[in-house]
Amino acid sequence: MTHDSFINDVHPLVRSFIPGEEIEVEYSADKPESVFFISVGKDGETLVSFEIKDKTKEDRLLMKNELKCTLYRELSRRLNISLPWGTLSGIRPSRLAMNHLSEGFSPEETREWMGSYYLVSSGKAALATDIAVREQRIIERVNSPGSYSLYIGIPFCPTTCLYCSFPSNAIALWKDRVGEYLKCLEKELLSVREAFDGRPPVTIYVGGGTPVTLNEDELKTLFHLLNSAFDLKDLKELTVEAGRPDAITPGKLKVLKEYGTDRISVNPQTMNDLTLKKIGRLHSVSDTVRAFNEARDAGFDNINMDIILGLPDEDTEDVKHTLSEISEMGPEDLTIHCLALKKGSALKERMDEQGYSCYKDMDLMMDAAYAGAEKMGLSPYYLYRQKNMSGNFENTGWSKAGREGLYNILMMEEVQSIAAIGAGTVSKYVGAGSDSIKRMGAPKDLKSYFEKIDDIVIKKKEMLAGK
Ligand code: SF4
Known part of the structure; x- marks a missing residue:
């Protein structure tokens, strides 16, 4: 075990304290092997430096934790900052809680363990543990050995939002090749069927992009392909992330309903028109309300909405307004x-140019959003964190009891394989044992996806079949 082997553990933690800036982390190669020396600096100034005795040299996990806790305490003291998730920099804190519960510990013991072992705040330890308890019950009900879920990526949108990091292409530029894209999806579906010996998925999630940029006939074709590939009578959930309100129409909603969609998303991101303009979403708040009402009229009784905190110039009052609407x-x-x-x-470029501020009072905005969700009778049921996330915070899914998005839980907790088809998607094979996860991505660039489709289906089939 060399000291350099901890670099990937140390850097994300330092970046959580000092986001977006160049940092220098130095390790001492000339110290005795039993001593770990670390120095963190910025702009030539040393922020912290310390050394710890490598007493637990043989146990990498214990050594890593000791190192991260020491580093956390030193940086926290020096910068006067506490991170809500403590030393955790991974994206699935609820998974840690779930593993601890599975070892026979009570929720109370799990909360305490997260606080003492990872220095997680009491509020976040409770959030992760409560979610893990709720997820565990759902996973026991929905998941079984060998089951899998299907993700279908539709990488088209009306226009591209400025903050977008998903596979997204303006539909106007690609509308003549949607038919070709659907043909590629057909090849992928047939190959997924073979990989799983004809077994159908337990849940299906159609995301993107904005799936309803497809017109009604194209949506029908997609559903025909699905139904030809699989017997879906026992499907537990079909979600379509309808997404941008400006692409949602009563006709498309009718098609989604006719083909058995039981959960859709209508995504406002914010209920403030000025912010929508700043982030380049070419729809208004009234479009969101219209699309939501049309979804209700079409018979949807499980509608998800997405919001984003930390948008340009938004503050706690804006978030409260969004939640109230x-x-x-x-x-x-x-x-x-x-x-x-x-x-x-x-x-980021637009924000720097225009002098917009963001991430103002994130903790207060999160408190306001969570309080608003609770007031609506929702409770948290899944959680993940991502790189570049301001303030070391998290994304959370909230729902009414019994309306949880099953796919979200199965995918996030990595309890079953995910066959993901389409450009820019990532498939995951989950075998027995937590170290048996394999991933395979497909090109985000549409031209490459079209060119490589035959190769993609062969390789993906092997990967999903566990070969
Ligand atoms: S709607 Fe979503 S996927 Fe499409 S451009 Fe906006 S952020 Fe990206």
């Missing part, structure tokens, strides 16, 4: 994201 509509499910602003993204 959403509460009027009363969706069954709400996903609360924190903006993950990537260096070099169009939004």
